Amino acid sequence: MKDTQTTLNKAVALILQYLESNWHPETKVVNYQAADVLQEKLDLSLPDEGVTLEELIPIVESYLQYSVRTGSTQFFNLLFSGSSIPGILAEMVTSATNTTMHTYDVAPVATLMERELIKNLNSLVGFQQGEGLMVTGGSNANLVGMLCGRHKVLPEAKLKGLGHHRLVAFVSEQAHYSYAKAANLMGIGIENLVKVNSDREGKMIPEALEAAIQQSLSERKTPFFVGATAGTTVLGAFDPLPEIAVITKKYGLWLHVDGAWGAPVLFSKKHQHLLAGSELVNSFTWDAHKLMGVPLICSAILVKNQGILQKACSGGGTDYLFHDDENAPYNLGQMSLQCGRKVDTLKLWLCWQYYGNKGYEQQVDKLFDLAHYAVNYIQNCDNLELIAEPKFLNICFRYIPQENQLDSTVIDQLNLEIRKQLIYSGEIFVNQARYQGKIIIRLILANSELQKADLEKFFDNLINAGKMCEAIGV
Amino acid sequence: MKDTQTTLNKAVALILQYLESNWHPETKVVNYQAADVLQEKLDLSLPDEGVTLEELIPIVESYLQYSVRTGSTQFFNLLFSGSSIPGILAEMVTSATNTTMHTYDVAPVATLMERELIKNLNSLVGFQQGEGLMVTGGSNANLVGMLCGRHKVLPEAKLKGLGHHRLVAFVSEQAHYSYAKAANLMGIGIENLVKVNSDREGKMIPEALEAAIQQSLSERKTPFFVGATAGTTVLGAFDPLPEIAVITKKYGLWLHVDGAWGAPVLFSKKHQHLLAGSELVNSFTWDAHKLMGVPLICSAILVKNQGILQKACSGGGTDYLFHDDENAPYNLGQMSLQCGRKVDTLKLWLCWQYYGNKGYEQQVDKLFDLAHYAVNYIQNCDNLELIAEPKFLNICFRYIPQENQLDSTVIDQLNLEIRKQLIYSGEIFVNQARYQGKIIIRLILANSELQKADLEKFFDNLINAGKMCEAIGV
Numbered sequence: 001m002k003d004t005q006t007t008l009n010k011a012v013a014l015i016l017q018y019l020e021s022n023w024h025p026e027t028k029v030v031n032y033q034a035a036d037v038l039q040e041k042l043d044l045s046l047p048d049e050g051v052t053l054e055e056l057i058p059i060v061e062s063y064l065q066y067s068v069r070t071g072s073t074q075f076f077n078l079l080f081s082g083s084s085i086p087g088i089l090a091e092m093v094t095s096a097t098n099t100t101m102h103t104y105d106v107a108p109v110a111t112l113m114e115r116e117l118i119k120n121l122n123s124l125v126g127f128q129q130g131e132g133l134m135v136t137g138g139s140n141a142n143l144v145g146m147l148c149g150r151h152k153v154l155p156e157a158k159l160k161g162l163g164h165h166r167l168v169a170f171v172s173e174q175a176h177y178s179y180a181k182a183a184n185l186m187g188i189g190i191e192n193l194v195k196v197n198s199d200r201e202g203k204m205i206p207e208a209l210e211a212a213i214q215q216s217l218s219e220r221k222t223p224f225f226v227g228a229t230a231g232t233t234v235l236g237a238f239d240p241l242p243e244i245a246v247i248t249k250k251y252g253l254w255l256h257v258d259g260a261w262g263a264p265v266l267f268s269k270k271h272q273h274l275l276a277g278s279e280l281v282n283s284f285t286w287d288a289h290k291l292m293g294v295p296l297i298c299s300a301i302l303v304k305n306q307g308i309l310q311k312a313c314s315g316g317g318t319d320y321l322f323h324d325d326e327n328a329p330y331n332l333g334q335m336s337l338q339c340g341r342k343v344d345t346l347k348l349w350l351c352w353q354y355y356g357n358k359g360y361e362q363q364v365d366k367l368f369d370l371a372h373y374a375v376n377y378i379q380n381c382d383n384l385e386l387i388a389e390p391k392f393l394n395i396c397f398r399y400i401p402q403e404n405q406l407d408s409t410v411i412d413q414l415n416l417e418i419r420k421q422l423i424y425s426g427e428i429f430v431n432q433a434r435y436q437g438k439i440i441i442r443l444i445l446a447n448s449e450l451q452k453a454d455l456e457k458f459f460d461n462l463i464n465a466g467k468m469c470e471a472i473g474v
Numbered sequence: 475m476k477d478t479q480t481t482l483n484k485a486v487a488l489i490l491q492y493l494e495s496n497w498h499p500e501t502k503v504v505n506y507q508a509a510d511v512l513q514e515k516l517d518l519s520l521p522d523e524g525v526t527l528e529e530l531i532p533i534v535e536s537y538l539q540y541s542v543r544t545g546s547t548q549f550f551n552l553l554f555s556g557s558s559i560p561g562i563l564a565e566m567v568t569s570a571t572n573t574t575m576h577t578y579d580v581a582p583v584a585t586l587m588e589r590e591l592i593k594n595l596n597s598l599v600g601f602q603q604g605e606g607l608m609v610t611g612g613s614n615a616n617l618v619g620m621l622c623g624r625h626k627v628l629p630e631a632k633l634k635g636l637g638h639h640r641l642v643a644f645v646s647e648q649a650h651y652s653y654a655k656a657a658n659l660m661g662i663g664i665e666n667l668v669k670v671n672s673d674r675e676g677k678m679i680p681e682a683l684e685a686a687i688q689q690s691l692s693e694r695k696t697p698f699f700v701g702a703t704a705g706t707t708v709l710g711a712f713d714p715l716p717e718i719a720v721i722t723k724k725y726g727l728w729l730h731v732d733g734a735w736g737a738p739v740l741f742s743k744k745h746q747h748l749l750a751g752s753e754l755v756n757s758f759t760w761d762a763h764k765l766m767g768v769p770l771i772c773s774a775i776l777v778k779n780q781g782i783l784q785k786a787c788s789g790g791g792t793d794y795l796f797h798d799d800e801n802a803p804y805n806l807g808q809m810s811l812q813c814g815r816k817v818d819t820l821k822l823w824l825c826w827q828y829y830g831n832k833g834y835e836q837q838v839d840k841l842f843d844l845a846h847y848a849v850n851y852i853q854n855c856d857n858l859e860l861i862a863e864p865k866f867l868n869i870c871f872r873y874i875p876q877e878n879q880l881d882s883t884v885i886d887q888l889n890l891e892i893r894k895q896l897i898y899s900g901e902i903f904v905n906q907a908r909y910q911g912k913i914i915i916r917l918i919l920a921n922s923e924l925q926k927a928d929l930e931k932f933f934d935n936l937i938n939a940g941k942m943c944e945a946i947g948v
Contacts, residue, residue: 004559008486009561012479015570018475035578035586035804036616042583044590047709050830053559060567063820064710066583067571070757077580080814084571085478086530093534095562095821096489097541098554104509109516111538112509136610139813147659161663162636177812180481180789185621185811187661189635190789217939252651286897289814295569296816315664316846323906325894330509336660339613339652340554340763342770348571353533367813371495389796421577432797 003421007053018064023071028426029072037080075452076430077259079290081447086354087295090347093337102333110343120303121286124266126279132302133335134344137180139261141285141301145184149225149254151312168192168216169225172204174232202237208248225254228461231262234433236392241277260287267360298344309335363448370445374455383463387440395443399466412439417474420463427461476917481527492538493557498548502900503546547928550904553735553764555921560828561769564821574814576807595760596776600753606776607809607820612734613652615759615775620656623699623728625786642666642690643699646678648706654696673945684721690752699728705736708907710866734761741834748903762822771820780874783809843866844919848929857937861914872939888912891948892939901935
C-alpha cells in the first residue's frame with residue numbers, strides 16, 4: 001500500500017500540474033493531432049502480461065498530453081467548461097467505494113444524498129411535492145420525461161405496447177436532438193416529433209404549438225407531450241413556459257422542460273425570471289455537469305408529482321434485487337431505467353457544499369455580466385457581426401471580412417476556416433453552428449473562472465486568425 | 475494549489491486506509507444503519523455559503539464510514555466485488571480532464587482507446603468485422619441490442635413509428651429484467667416479451683423458443699428479437715447459443731446475448747466453451763464493471779456487423795455537434811443514444827493494462843476453482859443444501875435446520891432471517907433470491923482477491939447465524 005500511495009500521490013501531482021498550467025498564458029487548449037496521426041503516436045495495444053501500477057503513470061502522462069483542456073478559459077466549445085477540484089475528490093471516493101444506486105442497502109449514504117439533492121433541485125424548480133432521480137445524461141432525462149408523458153396519456157402501453165395509437169410529441173425547431181432520439185427509441189417515430197416554429201430569439205411560438213396540436217388531432221393522432229427548452233443549444237433561448245402550460249393543460253398533454261443548460265439560472269435572483277412558470281410543468285431535465293461545473297455525467301430528471309417515475313420506468317419481477325424490508329421506501333432503483341447505476345451524487349454534493357447556493361448565484365450572475373461584455377465587444381468591432389441578441393450565455397456571431405465581401409458562402413468558408421485554424425494552433429476551442437443558413441461561431445460562457453481578459457484574448461486571437469485567413473485568401 | 479495538493483493527498487491516504495482495512499479480519503462489511511436512523515445521524519442540508527476544500531474531508535470521512543464495503547472479501551451480494559486501484563487512478567484522471575465522448579475532437583485519446591477496446595472485446599466474442607460503443611450499463615446495452623433488432627426487422631419504425639406492427643421479443647424466464655424495461659420503453663409492451671421456459675440448470679430450451687416463435691406468428695405478430703443470456707443473474711446459466719442461432723437464422727430474428735455477467739469467461743481457455751457460438755450472434759452486452767473489476771459503470775454494446783448502430787440510434791440534425799471534418803470517421807457520438815457521454819474508457823484501459831489478458835484469465839480460472847470448492851463445502855455440510863449444480867460463479871443454496879423441520883415457509887423465513895442478521899452484524903453481505911418457490915442464498919464469486927479462507931469464514935458465520943436463529947426460534 002506504501003507504493004500505491006506514492007503512485008497515487010504522483011498522479012495527484014500530475015493532475016494538479018496539468019490543471020495549474022491551464023492558467024499559463026502560453027498553454028494551448030489542445031495539442032491538436034489528427035486522429036490517424038495520433039493513432040500512430042500512441043501505442044494502443046493491450047498486453048498479455050500485466051504491468052505495475054507505477055508503469056501506468058506514463059500512460060496517464062500521455063493521456064494528459066493529448067487531452068483537450070476543457071478546463072481552460074479558452075475552451076468555449078461545449079455547454080461546460082472549467083475544472084472542479086471537489087468533483088475530482090468526489091470521483092476518487094466514488095470509485096474507491098464503488099457501489100450501485102439501486103437499493104439503499106448497498107448505497108446508504110449516496111441514496112440519502114440523492115434524495116436530498118433531488119429535493120433541493122425540485123425546490124428550485126418549484127416542485128414542492130416532487131420526485132426525481134439521477135440519470136445518465138440530459139438526453140436520458142428528456143427520454144424519461146417523454147416516457148412519463150406516454151405513461152400519463154397511455155398507461156396501457158407499458159404492458160400492451162403502443163397498439164394502434166399514433167402518438168405525437170412537440171418541440172421547438174431549436175430543441176435538442178435527444179428528443180428525436182427518444183421518439184425513435186420509443187417507437188413513436190421521428191416524423192411524429194413535430195418541430196414547432198420559434199421566433200427570432202429562438203423561443204417556441206405558443207400559437208404555432210397550438211396550431212400543430214390541432215393539426216395532429218385533425219389527423220386522428222394522439223398528441224401527448226410537449227418538450228420545451230430552457231436554454232437552447234445554439235441560441236440559449238428560453239421557451240415561454242406560462243403560455244405553453246396553458247396549452248398543454250387545455251389539451252391534457254405532458255409538459256417537460258429540457259433545462260440541461262439553463263436550469264441554474266434558478267440560483268440567481270436576478271435571472272431566474274427566465275424560467276418563470278417552471279413550477280407549472282410536469283417534468284424537468286437538470287444537468288449539473290454543465291453550468292454547475294460538476295464532472296460529467298451529473299443529470300437529474302425531476303417530476304412534479306410523486307409516483308409516476310416508478311410506474312413509467314420499472315420492469316417488475318426482481319426478487320433478487322428489491323426486498324420488501326424496512327428500507328424499501330428509500331430504494332431508488334425501481335424508478336430507474338438502469339439496474340446497476342454509478343453514484344453521481346457525491347460529486348454534486350461536494351460541489352454544492354463547496355460553492356453553496358450563493359456561490360452558484362454569483363457564478364451565474366458573473367457569466368451574464370461577461371455575456372453582456374462580449375456582446376458589447378462584438379457590436380463595437382467592425383470585423384464581428386452579432387447574429388442574435390443573446391438572452392443567456394450563448395453568444396452567436398461571425399467574423400466579417402474587412403473588404404466589403406458580400407458573398408455568403410465565402411463568409412461561411414472564412415468562419416469555418418477561422419475556427420479550424422484556432423483549434424489547429426491550440427489557441428481557442430470554440431464551436432461553429434449553422435443558424436438561418438449562416439455558419440456562425442457559438443461562444444459559450446460556462447467556465448466560472450472566466451474573466452474579461454480571457455474574452456479579450458479570445459476576440460484578439462479570433463480576429464487575428466480572421467485577418468490571416470483573409471490575407472492568404474481562404 | 476499547494477493546499478489543494480495537501481487535501482487531495484489526504485484524501486488518497488484516507489481512501490487507501492479504507493481499502494486496506496477491508497483486509498483486517500475484524501472489519502465489518504457494513505456499519506449497518508436503517509435509513510431513518512442514518513438520516514438523523516448525517517447533516518444533509520445544503521449550505522448558502524460555501525466551505526473550503528479542507529472542510530469537505532469530514533464529509534468524505536463520514537461517507538466512507540457508512541458506505542458498504544463492496545471491496546471486502548465478505549461482500550457477495552451483487553455481480554461485482556473488490557476494489558481497483560488502477561480504476562481509481564483512472565477516475566481521478568477522467569474527472570480532471572473532464573470531457574465528453576461524442577466527437578474525436580474533444581476526446582482524442584479516449585476515442586482512440588474506446589475504438590481499440592471495442593476491437594479487443596469484439597475479437598474475444600468472435601466479431602471480426604464488428605462495431606460497438608461504451609454505454610450506460612448492461613441494461614442500456616440490452617436496450618440498444620433490442621433497438622438494433624427492431625431496426626433490422628422494421629427500419630421504417632425510426633421515422634414512422636411502430637405503426638400497426640405487433641413486435642414480439644423472446645428471452646428465457648431467467649433473463650434479466652432489463653429486457654422488460656426495454657420492451658416497455660420501446661413501446662413494444664412487456665406482454666410482448668415472451669418468457670421462454672428454461673431447463674433445470676436455468677438454460678433456455680431451444681424447442682420452447684421455436685414453439686413460442688411459431689405461436690406468435692400464428693397470432694399474426696412480428697417476432698424480431700431473441701435475447702439470450704450468458705450468465706443469468708440468479709443461477710449463472712449460459713443459454714445454448716449454437717442451437718438458438720439456428721432458430722433465429724431460420725426465422726430472420728436478431729440474436730442478442732446479455733453477457734453482462736458471463737462475458738469474461740472468454741479470457742479463459744478452460745472455460746470459454748460456456749460461450750461457444752458467441753460469434754454466431756448479432757450483438758452482445760459486456761459489463762467490464764462486473765467480473766473484470768473496473769469501477770461502475772463500464773459497459774459495452776458489441777455488434778457483429780458495422781453500420782447498424784448509427785442507423786438504429788442516431789437522431790439526425792446536429793450541425794452544431796458533428797462536423798464533416800478529417801476526423802469525422804472517428805466520431806462515436808452518432809452511434810450513441812447519449813449526447814454528452816462520460817469517458818468510461820480510461821478505467822477499462824488502465825485495468826486491462828494492469829492485469830493483462832493473462833491476469834484476467836487467471837482471475838476467471840481461480841474463481842471457478844473457488845466455486846468448485848464452495849460447492850463441495852455445501853455438499854459436505856448437513857446444514858446446507860445446494861439448490862442447483864452451478865456452471866458458473868453463482869452458488870445458490872440454503873440453510874437447512876438441524877431438526878428435521880420440513881415446512882417450507884419456515885425454512886424460507888429462517889434463510890431470510892439469517893441473511894438479515896448477517897447484514898445487521900456486518901459480518902457478511904450476501905443476497906437472497908427466490909427460485910422455484912424457495913428462498914435461497916445466492917453466493918456470488920466476483921472478487922478476484924477471494925481465497926478459500928474467505929469462503930470458510932463465510933460458511934462458518936452463516937451456519938452460526940443459522941444455528942442462532944434456530945435457537946431463538948425465528
